[in-house]
Amino acid sequence: MTRTVLVVDDSASVRQMIANTLKGAGYAVLTANDGREALDRTRGQRLDAVITDQNMPNLDGIGFCRAFRAQPGNQGVPVVFLSTESETSIKEKAREAGAIGWMVKPFDQQKLLSVMARVVGP
Amino acid sequence: MTLRKDATTTDVVTFRLSGEVLAVPASLLREVLEPVDIARVPGAPEFVSSLINVRGTVVPLADLRVPLRMPRDEIGAGARIMVLDLPLEGQDAVVGIYADSVHEVTRLDAATMEAIPTVGSRWPPRFVAYVGRWSGAFVTIPDLPTIFADYLASQQSRPSSGASGAITQSEAEPV
Amino acid sequence: MMDEETLALFRSEAEGLIESLEARLLTLQTRPTDRELIDGVFRDLHTLKGSGAMFGRTDIAGFLHDFESAFEAVRSGSFAVDDELIMISLAARDHVAALLAADGGAGSGEEAILQRLAAHLKGGPVADGADAGEWMLRFYLPPDTLTLGGRPDLALQELRDLGATRTRALINEIPPFDELDPLNLHLGWEVALPGSVSEDDIRAVFLFHEQGLRLEMEKAEAPEDAATVDAVPVADHKPEEGARSPRSGQALMRVPAERLDDMMDRVGELVIAEARLIEIAGRSGDPALVAVAEDIQRLASAMRDTTMSIRMTPIGTIAGRFRRLAHDLSDRLGRPIAFTISGEETELDKTVVERLTEPLMHIVRNAADHGLEPAQERCAMGKPACGTIHLSARYSGAEVLISLSDDGRGINRDAVRARAIERGLLPEGAEPDDATLFDLIFAPGFSTTDEVSDLSGRGVGMDVVRRTIEDLRGTIEVQSEPGHGATITLRLPLTLAIIDGLLVETAKERFVIPLAAVDEIVELPEALAAEGAGNAFLDIRDSLVPFLRLRRILDSPGQAGAYQKVVVVTSSEGRVGIVVDRIIGSHQTVIKQLSPLHAGVKAFSGATILGDGTVSLILDVAQLVQRGRTMSDNGRQAA
Known part of the structure; x- marks a missing residue:
């Protein structure tokens, strides 16, 4: 079964890169520019995982995550942060907001795929 | 180990059984237990009709009232079980005996101990080692080695209850 | 030296192979059983290795050797593709690319990749090589794992891919049913992993579970060949197939017998205490207590089995005493007697063996004394002059059968009957069958010392033999064939404890x-x-x-x-x-x-x-x- 992943990042190139890697590995990919758009995209959409940036206009990653979790049916969908930030305090905030993991940019394809494998399975 | 007839003094534990004061050598007493769950041994003679668990060991529970021909009223709630180290057939063994209540450890000296008069006693003389005085009353010291040895001998001379023998046949009392 | 052009060709070809390898590996991840892909990966690796060696790139060839073998195993069906293999292979692909680009410069991480591959292969069906001990992991993922979309199953799968040998759920933290929140993860796991897996690889499994994770990991030393304790001289202990017998070459240790008795007593107490614990835990309904109680139960029963196996002693250990006894009897009675034994490797609880010695010696004495005829008599009957007493031991279900046979004159029915009547064990004129009659031999008072020589006497009658066997929860059977000898068979339980x-x-x-x-x-x-x-x-x-x-x-x-x-x-x-x-x-x-x-x-x-x-x-x-x-x-x- 194809797994669907939502990629949220305000950088088009990063989005593209992640999307291509995931598509190459057989995932279906949805993308969003920022947290607000992401929330719109997730409504009524069954997802297997979300990869999101933290610093984004309109609604940042943590804000998105909190709102995402508050929507019915989104419990149990893993949210992974992909960010240049790596402070413990912000990671903890993300965790409280409902994120399962945090990856630090830059990353390589291989690492991304191994993370996805850990999060949603093969 | 046991009460010697030539002992000049001996420490005994006095206890009450069926209205009489008895005593056993303190050196034999391992511990005194509150009444515990007892397991009946179907077919066993009344003298040793049950088993108890003493700290993980299965210990036979003997009723001295049987060989001493004492009245056998219901065992009361305040009863105790005295756990004794008592060699059986030359092997170390542990045996429990009933007591209505256990009093104290006291020293009896030879002057106050006398052999049981053979006439006029209601005790089977063979089974009484000595009679002493304690707190102005008589205290009887049963001869436990003889009581148990006689019982064991009576068991061995019993016809072997073979395959067809009823297990619950009424047993001869060991006296 | 290679010319530039060929080298460039090699490089471009190698780059092509590396690319193809990567693409195939990534696709293989989603279609792990695709034969064509597996063949393709193998071909890429093989060609890379082969041309690498040809162009003097032994670093590449050497490094890829193990991967080629791994995929060969996959091709032959003895190893399956899984994520970990893909991950390692991708890492290997990157490393080869780096090697190629650096033109011989030593790449880092080579050892780590190879070790990871080795560990992974070890966990699978092709495992071999030395054991570097074992990791024991106990972990509880954060309780909110499920809410956050965490997948404990994936973590477990990853551990399996790392070669987990045993996995056990820990249920001691599951609350009573009415307090159970299905969204919270109360389960923990205990996992054993090969010691060759690196700590980093293990930690990586918990990458997404770090916050709130409780992880204990410890490395146990490589289990040496289990030390075998043998309480008895092993001089005439013949090796035997089966678990009970120590394998040759193992170290044996002598232990005072009473320590084994102490140990058995303790185990007995442990089993009793465990039974109490199970009962109390069951009544309490507290799952944590039940879980601990079950752990204890499992340990106690393993402890019991181990202790009992330590106490098993081959019956052959007392054979020497019988040989000696037969020799002495032969000497004193003036008849040649041979003692033979079969099944001497048959093992019994040491208490049983010890307590059997006297009764068996008594039966041997009886056989020599009453069963075996003097040499002339034997010769006259056409039997070999030398009488034989044979001891045989064998297993029969949960019992051990020990037989002592002699080839003497057999039991004299009439004499036994007369003696029984004389002793009042049988009514006058009774005609019992063989079984009943022979049973009387073991009755108290049957055997006396008056006519018996000093050999059989000793105050121990056959009644004592029977009592000992009954104490051991065994039974005795007697068979006799007039003129051909008698067999007394003891049937004993394997263990007493x-x-x-x-x-x-x-x-x-x-x-x-x-x-x-x-x-x-x-x-x-x-x-x-x-x-x-x-x-x-x-x-x-x-x-x-x-x-x-x-x-x-x-x-x-x-x-x-x-x-x-x-x-x-x-x-x-x-x-x-x-x-x-x-x-x-x-x-x-x-x-x-x-x-x-x-x-x-x-x-x-x-x-x-x-x-x-x-x-x-x-x-x-x-x-x-x-x-x-x-x-x-x-x-x-x-x-």
Whole structure:
């Protein structure tokens, strides 16, 4: 079964890169520019995982995550942060907001795929 | 180990059984237990009709009232079980005996101990080692080695209850 | 030297292969069984390695060797593609790319990749090589793992891919049902991993579970070949196939026998304490307590098995004493006697072996004294001048059969009968069958010392032999063929210490029936429920089985209720049903010998202590079956 992943990042190139890697590995990919758009995209959409940036206009990653979790049916969908930030305090905030993991940019394809494998399975 | 007839003094534990004061050598007493769950041994003679668990060991529970021909009223709630180290057939063994209540450890000296008069006693003389005085009353010291040895001998001379023998046949009392 | 152009060609070809390898590996991840892809990956690796070697790039060739082997194993079907293999292969692909670009510059991380591959292969079916100990992991993922979309199954799968050998769920933190929040993860796991897996790889598994993760990991040293403890001289211990015998080349350790006894006592106490714990835990309904109790139960039963196996002693260890005895007897009686033994590797609980020695020696003395004829007599009968006494031992189910045979004159029926009548063991004029008659040899008072030589005498009669065997919960059978000799067979349980028992209840009293003897449990038909109703036989699948009411045998008070059960027990002698009020369940039974004060009570082979601390008696199945047999005989006579 194809797994669907939502990629949220305000950088088009990063989005593209992640999307291509995931598509190459057989995932279906949805993308969003920022947290607000992401929330719109997730409504009524069954997802297997979300990869999101933290610093984004309109609604940042943590804000998105909190709102995402508050929507019915989104419990149990893993949210992974992909960010240049790596402070413990912000990671903890993300965790409280409902994120399962945090990856630090830059990353390589291989690492991304191994993370996805850990999060949603093969 | 046991009460010697030539002992000049001996420490005994006095206890009450069926209205009489008895005593056993303190050196034999391992511990005194509150009444515990007892397991009946179907077919066993009344003298040793049950088993108890003493700290993980299965210990036979003997009723001295049987060989001493004492009245056998219901065992009361305040009863105790005295756990004794008592060699059986030359092997170390542990045996429990009933007591209505256990009093104290006291020293009896030879002057106050006398052999049981053979006439006029209601005790089977063979089974009484000595009679002493304690707190102005008589205290009887049963001869436990003889009581148990006689019982064991009576068991061995019993016809072997073979395959067809009823297990619950009424047993001869060991006296 | 290679020319630039060829080298460039090699490089471009290698780059192509690396690219192709990567694409195939990534696709393989989603289609791990695709044969074409697997073949393709193997080809890429093979060509890379081969051309690398050709162009002097031994670094690449050497590095790829193990990967080529791995995929060869995949091709042959002995190893499966999984994520970890893909991950490692991708890492390898990157490394090769780096090597190629650096043109010989030593790449870093090579060792790590190869180790990871080795660890992974070890976990799979192609595992081999030295064992570097074992990791024991205990972990509880954060309780909110499930809410956050965490996948414990993936973490476990990853551990399996790392080569986890054992995985066990830890349920001790699961709260009582009414406090259970299904969204919270209360489970933990205990996982054993090969020691060759790196700590980093293990930690990486928990990458997404770090916050709130409780992880304990410790590395146990490589298990050496388990030290075998042997309490007996092993001089004439012949190796035997099967688990009981120590393999040759293992270190043996001598241990004072009493330490083994102490150990068995402790294990016995442990089993009893464990039974109490299980009972208390069961009543409490506290899952954490139940979990611990179950752990203890598992450990205690393993401990029991290990301890009992340590105590097993080959019967051959006492063979030397019999040879010596035969030699002495031969000397004194002036007849040639040979002692032979078979099955000397047969193992018994050491207590059994020790206690058997005297009875067996007595039987040997008897055989030499009464059984074997003087040489002239033997020759006259056409027998070899040298008489033979043979001891054989073998397993039969949960029992050990030990036979002592002689090739002498056999048991003189008439003499035994006359002696029995003379001793008042048999009524005048009785004509019993062989079994009954030979049984009298073991009756107290049968053997006396008056006419017996100083060899057989010694104050130990055959009655003592029987008593010892019965104390060991064994039975004795005698066979004799006039002129050809006699065989005395001892049937003994393998161990004395602990058995599996069936706990039953009658009139509120609980008794244990050895489970090994239990054939089946059936419902007592309504028509037979009341005492005295119908005959005393059950029709079980067209065979008549006599039954005994435990209430009656034990003189229990009160009346039986409805739904009584019949426990059908069996021995070599036959089957008999035992009617009980209720079956409670199976019970690990630590057998305590009854005191000599209860030697006269034949219905029980011992006692045990139950979980609640009360004492329960163990029914003697052989006795019960014999009673059943007597009933059958009477029934037949009446019919």
